[in-house]
Amino acid sequence: MEKVLLIDDDEELTMLLTEYLVEEGFDVSAAHDGRAAIGEATSGSVDIVVLDIMMPHMNGIEVLQRIRRLSAVPVLMLTAKGDDVDRIAGLNLGADDYVPKPCSPGEIAARLRAILRRAGRYAPAPEVLRAGELVLYLASRVAEWRGKPLDLTGTEFSLLEILARNAGQLVPKQDISKRAFGRALTPFDRRIDVHISSVRQKLGAREDGQSWIQSVRGQGYQLLQNY
Incomplete structure (x- = not known):
């Protein structure tokens, strides 16, 4: 069961996304503060990270920089719709893909599976x-x-x-x-x-x-x- 770490300060969205991904066969944990989540993201116990760009204290770009210094764990970014600057910055820093918000849980699950397949891992869900x-x-x-x-x-x-x-x-x-x-x-x-x-x-x-x-x-x- 692939372990997904959600890093997003939107607690309602994180709860709904967690419920959906668990139903899809993922093991999910969540963090609402980017700075505090870096340790878990780089611990080796996480298969993939979903990272929101717009967060207080430390934004997603800064979190991604810290993660990439310590780990090659796959990262899917959540960006503001039409925000090309953050999208390009994230991809240049090593993000594996991005999804503009608002987005459906189904699309996020599909992107996660695609990234995991490219990384040589299998997400156990019906194709x-x-x-x-x-x-x-x-x-x-x-x-x-x-x-x-x-x-x-x-x-x-x-x-x-x-x-x-x-x-x-x-x-x-x-x-x-x-x-x-x-x-x-x-x-x-x-x-x-x-x-x-x-x-x-x-x-x-x-x-x-x-x-x-x-x-x-x-x-x-x-x-x-x-x-």
Whole structure:
């Protein structure tokens, strides 16, 4: 079981990401202070580090510098969206990859597996998720529907993965928001509805005219079984 160290001062995000990664088969520990986490990151007991750039006291770039002086442990950076300066600085200092925030737990898990494979390590998680005629390749985040490629955005893939893992069951919107966006659902937040509407169009209608994704008003969504 690969050991992941999360270094991020956002305690809510860290808790949600920890829950998701544990379900995906990782062993996870978390630290909310970069300076205090350097020792654990370089101890040899960690397989990979997820490091947020924006932290108080000592930012992620400084933490990465300290880590690289002592260890070659793989590091996945979390950067602010569109912040090329931090991204480039981190990669130049030896970060293995980066993900701009906000990001889905599913994308982070996929990046972690990719980095671990490149480092010659194996992350024990299913590579392919099937729900009837829907096939999701989790590592590459590629989808197929009825034998043909399904063009999805990153967010759409994350939402469809959540529904496919629970095919035939209602998934509460609060759970979807936490797993797809790493945040609790807030009042008047329509992001899930907008993205689900797009996925529905891409899947098309069932033979009976119904959508493959059913909704229960105010509660959640369900991917219907097709076998």
